[in-house]
Structure formats: structure tokens, C-alpha cells
Amino acid sequence: MVSFRSSYHPIDAAILWCDLADHEAEILQVELSDPGGLLKHFPQWPTLHLYAERICDAIIYGELPATYLGGPIGLDDPVQRAYWSIRHPDLYGWFARTYPHEKPAFLFSRESDHSLCVSLGVHLALQADRDVLLRELESLHRTHSALCNQESPELDDPTKAPGFKSKSGAMPENAPMLLYVIVGALLALMLGKTEKGQPRSIFGNQAAIVDAITMLFPDVPGLSKRTLDRKFAEARRRFAQAGRA
Incomplete structure (x- = not known):
């Protein structure tokens, strides 16, 4: 049944996700007295701990907007997760x-479940995450623009560029190779996973990043799908080479 709550605590959302509303009081008592002990106290419901951690990780990594007692969450300060709050539209968008x-069932009506709703949900989620996307893509945009402005024979073989390496063996900041390495590092970060195995960003692969850039910046010269695919592939190759050096 669809919930009419305007907001949820992470443990509330995990309980409803697992369809354990009948055991809510028991679970909340354990969560308040022994935070992080869900798996120990309720081994019969392993997904309860898993889903609670997924939601909290999404909040920590900025994928799911939330507040702490009505204010922003300072991730550098230890706070009780029991007081984190997630708005219904934000939770809906994150799930979609x-x-x-x-x-x-507590978020999505079974009666209105059809293919068009999925597309609408994804669209609304992208709009809700626009600020996050812009922050992540702005750095890629600046780096890519720098690469486009430095189109030269040296880009095909950066080792032939003047001043490719200093006497100490380090690349100067304006070396074309370094720009590729930076882009490759950003791609590796965005497409990587945390130590807990959770994705670091909302993008599952390079194609998703390219699609997002072309959608958000359709009128920016040099950001065509063909160019991005070629430059990103080269950046990942150069980054891998730098890691082996």
C-alpha cells in the first residue's frame, strides 16, 4: 500500500522496503538502543540491514538528499542516523x-505501474539530481574544453610534446598527457565503487556519462557523442598507462 508520509527516517524506509511494518516497534527499539546491530538482532531478516545500509550510503555519497533535524547533514561530524530525514519525493526519485x-509498494502504486511511469520517474529523478550532475560534469566540461583547445599532433603521441616531463620525471601542468590522465581519473572515480561495493556515482558506465553530458549541454561545441566517446576512451587508456608507469 502506498504510504502517505511526507518524510522518512532511513530505518523507516528500510522497514517498509522489506515489508516489515508489522515489526516496526521491535525494530525501532533495537535500532535506537544498538545502532548498527540490526543484523545481529534480526538474522532472520538479512535484507533489513542491507537496505538500511544502502539508504545511508546513498545519503553519505550525495545520491539521496536528506537533512539532520531539519538542517544539512555534516558528514564530517558523527550524528545519529535515527535523526536523518528523507523527503518522500527524494526517496521516490532515488528508487526510480x-x-x-x-x-x-509503500512508494509505488501497483495499479498505475506501467512503462510510461518508469520513464517519468527516471526523468523526475534526473531533474532532482541536477545540481549533483552539474557539479560532477562541470569539471569534465572544463577539462574537455582544454583538450579541444589543444588539438595538435602531440595529442596523438604526448611523449613527443615539448616539455612532456620535467627533469624530476613529473609531467608539467600544461602537458596534454596530464589532461588525459585527469579525465581518466575522474572517469575511474565516477564509475568505481566504495569499499562496501556501492557505486560512487549514479552513472553505471561511460555511455551513461556521455548521454548525460549531451543531454545537459546540447549546444556546447565539442561535446558531441562521437567526440566524447573518442576522448574518454583515450583518457582511460592514458590513465591506465600512467598507473603502470
């Missing part, structure tokens, strides 16, 4: 984007 095939 990250787990589009699950659609838990």
Missing part, C-alpha cells in the same frame, strides 16, 4: 533511478 525494477 537506482532500483527501477523493485518499486516497493
